[in-house]
Amino acid sequence: MRARGPALWLTAAAILGGCLVLGVSVGGVRLSPLAVWSGAGPEGETARLIASIRIPRVALAALVGACLALAGAALQALLKNPLADPFLLGTSGGAATGAALASLLGVSPLLSPGAAFAGAVVSSVGVAALARRGGRLDLQRLLLGGLIANAFFSAVLLGVFSLASSETARTMLFWMMGSLADASPQKPLALLPYAVVGAAALLGSASRLNLFSVGEENAAALGVHTERSKAVIFLASSLLTGAAVAFAGVIGFVGLLVPHAARSVVGNDQRTLLPLSAISGAALLVAADAVSRAVAAPAELPIGAVTAAIGAPVFVYLLLRTP
Amino acid sequence: MTAPPRIEARALKAAYGPNPALCGLDAVFQSGEIVAILGENGSGKSTLLKVIARIVAPDGGELLFDGRPLAAIPRRDTARRVAYVAQSADLVFPIRSLDLVLQGRAPHGRGFSADSPEDRSLALEAMRACDVAGLADRDASALSGGERRRVFLARALAQEAEVWLLDEPTSGLDPRHRIDFLDVLVREHRARSTTVLLVTHEVDLALSLADRVLLLRAGRVLASGTPQEALTPGTLREVFDVEARVDRDADGHRRVMWVGRTGP
Numbered sequence: 001m002r003a004r005g006p007a008l009w010l011t012a013a014a015i016l017g018g019c020l021v022l023g024v025s026v027g028g029v030r031l032s033p034l035a036v037w038s039g040a041g042p043e044g045e046t047a048r049l050i051a052s053i054r055i056p057r058v059a060l061a062a063l064v065g066a067c068l069a070l071a072g073a074a075l076q077a078l079l080k081n082p083l084a085d086p087f088l089l090g091t092s093g094g095a096a097t098g099a100a101l102a103s104l105l106g107v108s109p110l111l112s113p114g115a116a117f118a119g120a121v122v123s124s125v126g127v128a129a130l131a132r133r134g135g136r137l138d139l140q141r142l143l144l145g146g147l148i149a150n151a152f153f154s155a156v157l158l159g160v161f162s163l164a165s166s167e168t169a170r171t172m173l174f175w176m177m178g179s180l181a182d183a184s185p186q187k188p189l190a191l192l193p194y195a196v197v198g199a200a201a202l203l204g205s206a207s208r209l210n211l212f213s214v215g216e217e218n219a220a221a222l223g224v225h226t227e228r229s230k231a232v233i234f235l236a237s238s239l240l241t242g243a244a245v246a247f248a249g250v251i252g253f254v255g256l257l258v259p260h261a262a263r264s265v266v267g268n269d270q271r272t273l274l275p276l277s278a279i280s281g282a283a284l285l286v287a288a289d290a291v292s293r294a295v296a297a298p299a300e301l302p303i304g305a306v307t308a309a310i311g312a313p314v315f316v317y318l319l320l321r322t323p
Numbered sequence: 324m325t326a327p328p329r330i331e332a333r334a335l336k337a338a339y340g341p342n343p344a345l346c347g348l349d350a351v352f353q354s355g356e357i358v359a360i361l362g363e364n365g366s367g368k369s370t371l372l373k374v375i376a377r378i379v380a381p382d383g384g385e386l387l388f389d390g391r392p393l394a395a396i397p398r399r400d401t402a403r404r405v406a407y408v409a410q411s412a413d414l415v416f417p418i419r420s421l422d423l424v425l426q427g428r429a430p431h432g433r434g435f436s437a438d439s440p441e442d443r444s445l446a447l448e449a450m451r452a453c454d455v456a457g458l459a460d461r462d463a464s465a466l467s468g469g470e471r472r473r474v475f476l477a478r479a480l481a482q483e484a485e486v487w488l489l490d491e492p493t494s495g496l497d498p499r500h501r502i503d504f505l506d507v508l509v510r511e512h513r514a515r516s517t518t519v520l521l522v523t524h525e526v527d528l529a530l531s532l533a534d535r536v537l538l539l540r541a542g543r544v545l546a547s548g549t550p551q552e553a554l555t556p557g558t559l560r561e562v563f564d565v566e567a568r569v570d571r572d573a574d575g576h577r578r579v580m581w582v583g584r585t586g587p
Contacts, residue, residue, distance in 0.1 A: 080415050207436035211429060213416050217409060220378040222482075223402025223430040268416040271436065 023058035057183035069281020072255020085256035090149025094123025095245035117242035178249035178304035194243035201236035253311020327485035336383030346542035359529035362539030376407035402430035406479030414464035427482035449480035469500025
């Protein structure tokens with residue numbers, strides 16, 4: 001049940017590489033990877049031109065997928081709950097509202113991760129406060145809190161949506177449905193530093209998360225400063241979620257699906273599970289994006305619809321298995 | 324391994340939100356003794372263990388390790404000396420028993436990660452000592468209650484802790500697993516001269532196992548002393564509101580017989 005060692009990472013890298021190539025090739029115009037690579041001749045030139053649009057999109061999908069999967073994996077271990085996910089806990093909704101309000105106020109899009117981060121923190125603090133009962137987080141209340149937060153933030157977004165001009169309305173729709181369609185070359189670059197900081201904080205907490213995944217009291221009894229660690233992990237997850245949402249809107253279920261699948265391959269050691277979740281999350285979202293462009297080409301399905309179509313049944317399965 | 328610290332609680336207080344759990348508790352635990360802690364549900368037994376394990380922060384009074392306030396000692400340092408075995412661990416995620424035992428090495432390792440070859444050999448040795456070496460590769464969440472209790476005891480051994488805090492370690496065990504667990508506990512306690520604080524509802528267990536007994540009521544110590552001194556019909560009535568008789572069985576061992584409820 002536990003694959004380890006170089007073979008694991010080579011396989012994961014090969015799958016991600018395959019998804020990246022697929023992501024660049026698939027779409028309204030189908031490209032052969034060879035033409036993109038060589039660039040020779042008129043066909044190669046065209047291929048390069050298209051690739052220069054697609055490469056940023058694929059890079060953005062990969063980063064967003066990695067961020068959401070990492071945040072989900074860390075929250076699941078921290079809360080000792082396989083149903084934890086930034087989307088289901090309302091963190092993504094808070095981030096989207098923060099980013100949408102900032103864009104409404106005319107803040108530069110490249111700064112919107114800050115606003116999304118603030119929204120994500122407000123939401124996760126609020127949901128955690130709601131779920132706290134007698135010093136511990138209650139599972140049912142946590143999921144209900146996420147539901148309420150999502151309902152509240154959708155209401156805010158819909159309110160803004162109905163008052164806004166048609167141009168703003170289009171932006172609001174982007175935050176709510178999630179989209180990778182407007183990927184400019186700057187977006188993945190702007191997302192990268194947030195992803196690196198958040199990922200470093202979580203990977204650095206992997207051993208503590210192993211202790212948390214047996215229980216918070218377990219971590220405390222083994223010497224972990226639990227309040228401090230929880231703050232770091234919540235903030236890092238919010239940062240990753242906020243950054244992902246700021247550039248791609250709300251895309252659900254990635255944080256739920258990916259750690260679950262990765263855990264079934266490598267077990268629950270966070271030192272392996274977190275990096276594998278990041279790689280798999282990147283691969284999944286790139287592949288899902290390719291599907292969303294290929295199914296009804298030249299039209300596109302919303303990416304959130306594709307992830308939900310895979311994620312919702314998995315959620316039901318996990319819910320039925322959770323005691 | 325150094326000698327277990329002398330642990331002293333002075334007017335110790337702790338609460339869960341508005342609900343007080345310890346209300347000025349005074350107690351001393353000497354190095355190397357087995358102390359059974361008894362009392363009604365809600366009398367503060369488990370909370371006392373959790374405060375010593377630094378899971379719950381006290382909000383009044385003092386807790387001293389060899390005369391040093393606990394709050395002045397880094398958490399990791401006390402985690403190397405004190406092992407806590409919870410009453411139940413509902414394991415949500417699968418975890419190999421060996422990995423669970425290796426967690427006992429976490430306070431010793433850099434950044435809480437500990438699985439050096441030395442850590443592994445200590446963990447395996449501890450599992451052998453607790454007769455659970457054969458379970459090393461099994462998923463701990465699928466073990467029986469008795470097996471899991473011994474795996475957690477093995478973890479306390481791997482932790483090289485001098486103080487073991489056990490919260491109702493025999494509850495829910497069938498007779499065979501109960502005997503297996505207690506055999507291992509007593510054997511390893513003697514081999515390592517550890518201090519054992521044991522919360523239990525079994526008065527007979529306290530009589531047969533403990534050097535000393537602490538009876539709690541409403542977050543305070545009501546009586547303490549050797550089992551013979553502390554467990555009398557009078558103190559049992561006061562702690563549990565139950566009439567009891569203390570008899571001797573055919574082998575001359577003391578036994579507590581519950582007679583019935585006191586009062587209305």
